[in-house]
Amino acid sequence: xxxxxxQVLNALGWGSVIALLAxxxxxxxxxxxxxxxxxxxxxxxxxxxxxxxxxxxxxPFWAGILAxxxxxxxxxxxxxxxxxxxxxxxGMITLFITSLGASIIVKNLTIMLFxxxxxxxxxxxxFSGVYLLGDIIxxxxxxxxxxxxxxxxxMLVYLVKNTKLGIAMRGISYDSKISETLGVNTERTIxxxxxxxxxxxxxxxxxxxxLFGSVKGSMGAIPVVDAFIASVIGGVGNVxxxxxxxxxxxxxxxxxxxxxxQELVGLKPLFVWVVFFIILIFKxxxxxxxxxx
Amino acid sequence: MKLEKKIVEKYILxxxxxxxxxYLLEKLLTGFWLTLFLLFGINVILAISLxxxxxxxxxxxxxxxxxxxxxxxxxxxxxxxxxxxxxxxNLHLPAFILNTQLPFLPALLIGSxxxxxxxxxxxxxxxxxxxxYFCAGTLGFNIIMATLAENLPKITNxxxxxxxxxxxTNIWWVWGMAVFLAYITLMVKxxxxxxxxxxxxxxxxxxxxxxxxxxxxxxxxxxxxxxxTSIGAILWIHLILNLFPTAFDLTFVFSVVTMIxxxxxGSISGSIIGAAIVxxxxxxxxxxxxxxxxxxxQVPQALGLTTILLxxxxxxxxxxxxxxxxxxxxxxxxxxxGKKIS
Amino acid sequence: xxxxPLLELNNVVAGxxxxxxxxxxxxxINRGAIVTLLGSNAVGKSTILxxxxxxxxxxxxxxxxxxxDISNLATYKIVRMGITVVPEGRGILANLTxxxxxxxxxxxxxxxxxxxxxxNRVYSLFPILxxxxxxxxxxxxxxxxxxxxxxxxxxxxxxxxxxxxxxxGLAPKLVELVGKIIKEINNEGISILLVxxxxxxxxxxxxxxxxxxxxxxxxxGNCKDLVKNEKIKEIYLGIM
Numbered sequence: 001x002x003x004x005x006x007q008v009l010n011a012l013g014w015g016s017v018i019a020l021l022a023x024x025x026x027x028x029x030x031x032x033x034x035x036x037x038x039x040x041x042x043x044x045x046x047x048x049x050x051x052x053x054x055x056x057x058x059x060p061f062w063a064g065i066l067a068x069x070x071x072x073x074x075x076x077x078x079x080x081x082x083x084x085x086x087x088x089x090x091g092m093i094t095l096f097i098t099s100l101g102a103s104i105i106v107k108n109l110t111i112m113l114f115x116x117x118x119x120x121x122x123x124x125x126x127f128s129g130v131y132l133l134g135d136i137i138x139x140x141x142x143x144x145x146x147x148x149x150x151x152x153x154x155m156l157v158y159l160v161k162n163t164k165l166g167i168a169m170r171g172i173s174y175d176s177k178i179s180e181t182l183g184v185n186t187e188r189t190i191x192x193x194x195x196x197x198x199x200x201x202x203x204x205x206x207x208x209x210x211l212f213g214s215v216k217g218s219m220g221a222i223p224v225v226d227a228f229i230a231s232v233i234g235g236v237g238n239v240x241x242x243x244x245x246x247x248x249x250x251x252x253x254x255x256x257x258x259x260x261x262q263e264l265v266g267l268k269p270l271f272v273w274v275v276f277f278i279i280l281i282f283k284x285x286x287x288x289x290x291x292x293x
Numbered sequence: 294m295k296l297e298k299k300i301v302e303k304y305i306l307x308x309x310x311x312x313x314x315x316y317l318l319e320k321l322l323t324g325f326w327l328t329l330f331l332l333f334g335i336n337v338i339l340a341i342s343l344x345x346x347x348x349x350x351x352x353x354x355x356x357x358x359x360x361x362x363x364x365x366x367x368x369x370x371x372x373x374x375x376x377x378x379x380x381x382x383n384l385h386l387p388a389f390i391l392n393t394q395l396p397f398l399p400a401l402l403i404g405s406x407x408x409x410x411x412x413x414x415x416x417x418x419x420x421x422x423x424x425x426y427f428c429a430g431t432l433g434f435n436i437i438m439a440t441l442a443e444n445l446p447k448i449t450n451x452x453x454x455x456x457x458x459x460x461x462t463n464i465w466w467v468w469g470m471a472v473f474l475a476y477i478t479l480m481v482k483x484x485x486x487x488x489x490x491x492x493x494x495x496x497x498x499x500x501x502x503x504x505x506x507x508x509x510x511x512x513x514x515x516x517x518x519x520x521x522t523s524i525g526a527i528l529w530i531h532l533i534l535n536l537f538p539t540a541f542d543l544t545f546v547f548s549v550v551t552m553i554x555x556x557x558x559g560s561i562s563g564s565i566i567g568a569a570i571v572x573x574x575x576x577x578x579x580x581x582x583x584x585x586x587x588x589x590x591q592v593p594q595a596l597g598l599t600t601i602l603l604x605x606x607x608x609x610x611x612x613x614x615x616x617x618x619x620x621x622x623x624x625x626x627x628x629x630x631g632k633k634i635s
Numbered sequence: 636x637x638x639x640p641l642l643e644l645n646n647v648v649a650g651x652x653x654x655x656x657x658x659x660x661x662x663x664i665n666r667g668a669i670v671t672l673l674g675s676n677a678v679g680k681s682t683i684l685x686x687x688x689x690x691x692x693x694x695x696x697x698x699x700x701x702x703x704d705i706s707n708l709a710t711y712k713i714v715r716m717g718i719t720v721v722p723e724g725r726g727i728l729a730n731l732t733x734x735x736x737x738x739x740x741x742x743x744x745x746x747x748x749x750x751x752x753x754x755n756r757v758y759s760l761f762p763i764l765x766x767x768x769x770x771x772x773x774x775x776x777x778x779x780x781x782x783x784x785x786x787x788x789x790x791x792x793x794x795x796x797x798x799x800x801x802x803x804g805l806a807p808k809l810v811e812l813v814g815k816i817i818k819e820i821n822n823e824g825i826s827i828l829l830v831x832x833x834x835x836x837x838x839x840x841x842x843x844x845x846x847x848x849x850x851x852x853x854x855x856g857n858c859k860d861l862v863k864n865e866k867i868k869e870i871y872l873g874i875m
Contacts, residue, residue: 035425086612092425093353094615097550098608100355104547105604108597164742171728171739178726180710181688181719183743183791187709225436228429266444273433280422280430 006136007258008251013142013211015250016149017204021223022230022242023156024200030173030237031193033092035228037099038079039201040220041106046072046202047215048110048119054209055122065206072202073195075106080194103220111217118216121209145207152203153243156196160239169193173237222269226250229276234288241288249275311472319464327464329576331532334467336568338525340552341474341561345518347550348558348621349487350511351494355550356415356431357522358541359438363411364523365530365540366442368404369455371395372531377457385447397461397531405523411438412519413512420511435543442538454537462532470528474521478561479623481517490514491559544600548575551607557617562624567617574606575599639702641666641795641826642687642718647696649686655694656682657850664795664843669817669827671837671858673867674847680830681723683847684797687828688713688720700795715743717794721784721801723830729773733764736772736783740790750790757786760816778809785816795826802833814840838862 021043028034049071054064083102087094129140160166168189171179180186208223209215227242230249234241249272256271279286322330339357346354370378370390378391395403419430442449449455481487489510492500501507530536548571556567578599610617642664650656657679664670672680685691687698689710698706705713714720719740728736737757741750758765761782767775772783781801788796798817802810814836821827831837838844838858846854846867854866861867 083608094611098611101604101607105601108601112597174728181714182739183711183714185711264444267440269440270437273437276433280426
């Protein structure tokens with residue numbers, strides 16, 4: 001039993017990062033039907049920016065977070081302007097292909113400049129430390145990340161449900177033409193959505209670096225897939241659903257690995273895909289209410 | 294009767310011309326140019342096969358990597374000399390595989406048949422997924438197969454991969470297959486089957502109402518595509534002489550996608566042109582990637598430059614000319630056919 | 636009353652891609668008037684409305700609202716200037732309730748009291764909507780949905796409402812009701828541009844009319860004169 005609890009607690013840390021990524025992912029997925037494969041790179045660039053600030057330039061902790069956010073914002077918006085805006089309206093598949101292209105470009109560029117080795121991420125002192133509960137180990141950093149994510153989650157859900165911006169976003173995801181005739185500035189709303197998503201990506205990247213103590217050029221590949229699947233499970237466009245699903249996937253994967261024989265541990269990525277296929281076959285609209293028809 | 298004789302004569306003439314060309318090319322091309330030409334041919338095979346699914350029946354698949362892995366591994370099991378299979382690598386394969394080594398053609402066919410089976414297994418559940426979710430599902434398929442290949446060392450030798458593949462790939466195999474494939478698909482495109490494929494791609498509901506059995510044709514399409522994709526993959530591994538689980542990863546599949554997007558999804562000549570462009574592009578950039586000496590100034594390595602520029606090329610094409618160079622048309626070969634039958 | 640028309644289109648050419656759907660159309664709507672665009676299916680009437688809202692590409696000509704050129708202004712800006720639309724096919728937000736749909740119409744309003752006031756005004760015009768206030772809008776009948784979108788268009792207190800075929804698919808009694816409501820809205824000072832196939836309804840309530848054929852104006856005039864016009868009678872034989 002305590003082994004089980006340990007797995008769940010272990011998963012809370014990186015589950016939080018996935019939940020944040022899923023929230024950002026589902027926002028752009030819901031609002032303009034964009035499956036943003038390049039979001040993993042926004043995440044990675046945020047982490048790298050924080051890495052540079054903290055480890056290379058030895059700046060204080062808050063500067064690291066700021067750097068992560070700014071880095072992610074810059075790359076996220078750049079990708080939107082270059083790879084998405086020109087093909088908006090051309091259908092989900094085209095948008096996906098350009099996002100694939102953008103992802104490959106940014107990822108390989110980073111690897112080209114900084115190679116694909118693990119970069120040591122300087123973790124601030126107050127992050128380290130553990131609590132012991134019986135024979136269960138709780139990492140302080142997991143708790144901090146979890147709390148930060150919950151707070152951000154609450155803010156996001158409030159934003160989407162209660163603010164004019166949230167209404168505009170939901171309106172556009174349902175029917176952008178009608179929303180525009182009700183006075184919604186769709187262009188600006190879309191950009192703001194990308195800003196929020198990039199922000200989330202940057203925070204997620206920075207937190208990941210702090211959680212695992214390292215970053216690398218190809219780190220975005222697996223989390224972006226988890227985030228995508230979480231959005232689908234959660235109901236496209238549903239921020240709450242995406243975040244909860246992110247946790248479900250992380251905890252599920254954690255338990256899955258725990259009960260796998262040692263040599264099959266590498267099969268970890270399979271779990272999320274099995275869940276993906278099951279949900280799509282039995283409940284394609286997702287576990288929670290989807291935002292778009 | 295006279296007309297039939299003329300057509301038969303034309304066929305024999307064309308085949309003879311191809312034979313002659315291949316023979317001459319084999320004598321003339323060496324080293325870099327030979328490899329380039331072989332790469333081009335393999336890319337043509339892969340591009341045309343992918344086009345059948347992505348271009349004609351309109352299902353955007355990026356899962357051919359999984360099919361390629363299956364076909365390649367099966368063929369590799371059969372072509373690697375028994376001494377290596379038994380001694381050097383500790384594989385738990387059925388004894389008859391460890392003890393045999395087949396010549397190329399049977400291995401090619403058997404591998405491809407396994408590829409087809411995989412392709413059909415992929416299509417059956419995925420059929421229910423519409424549009425984009427199908428695409429995501431194929432991505433998952435890729436990842437699942439690569440993960441399995443990497444984590445079942447008793448079967449695939451895991452991340453260490455397989456080596457000592459015999460060097461079977463040559464102009465005859467590659468370009469024989471490429472020409473054959475191009476010919477078949479051109480014929481199919483004009484036939485009922487081809488038009489059924491294309492109508493499924495354009496408007497599946499309408500196609501169904503016109504009496505086309507969607508499932509049957511989708512299976513045909515996937516079968517055909519998977520068969521030749523596997524052939525392409527098997528030819529590839531017998532050129533580079535090794536096989537790793539990452540051999541047909543997203544970057545590899547992505548370059549094939551780029552070929553058909555540039556050439557025009559739905560056009561066979563487009564796929565050939567796209568394959569040519571991408572192959573040339575990659576080979577021109579390869580030395581730059583290695584880093585080189587430019588008038589005494591050492592330009593550093595730029596690994597991944599090819600992939601990056603390929604990505605840029607893809608985005609540019611999608612923005613400026615999304616239907617590709619050829620759109621859905623083919624290069625007209627009417628001049629070869631001579632007089633039209635009235 | 637100002638002499639500048641509230642909305643004017645001058646020699647407007649518009650369409651999708653290479654096709655021109657409307658060819659040199661000039662229309663004038665005076666403040667406080669109900670103007671109707673008549674014509675059968677697919678002559679470009681809806682395209683005219685879409686072009687006013689910048690949802691269709693304006694190729695040449697100009698559109699002026701209150702004397703200001705709005706030819707290539709973004710849709711939301713045009714809406715913010717006081718033009719709302721009741722689209723063809725109603726355009727309800729199906730996943731929202733009746734009340735939520737109406738509130739969506741008040742998106743641009745900031746004051747809660749104002750929104751409340753406008754909501755009550757809509758409910759008094761359409762009592763049936765008040766009964767259905769928390770029902771999902773997609774479960775409303777055709778007539779109720781039409782009232783919902785007209786109500787929604789009223790929520791932001793517009794100066795001009797564009798109505799695209801409000802009578803489509805409605806029973807004759809409801810058509811009469813729609814006509815009465817349009818008149819009542821107009822009496823409060825809201826100008827109306829009405830696109831209709833139902834000539835009887837349109838000519839009965841409008842002040843001025845344009846007959847559109849193949850993307851061009853073929854006839855225009857005061858409705859009392861149009862009603863007597865032989866051409867109109869000829870085209871709408873049996874419908875009059």
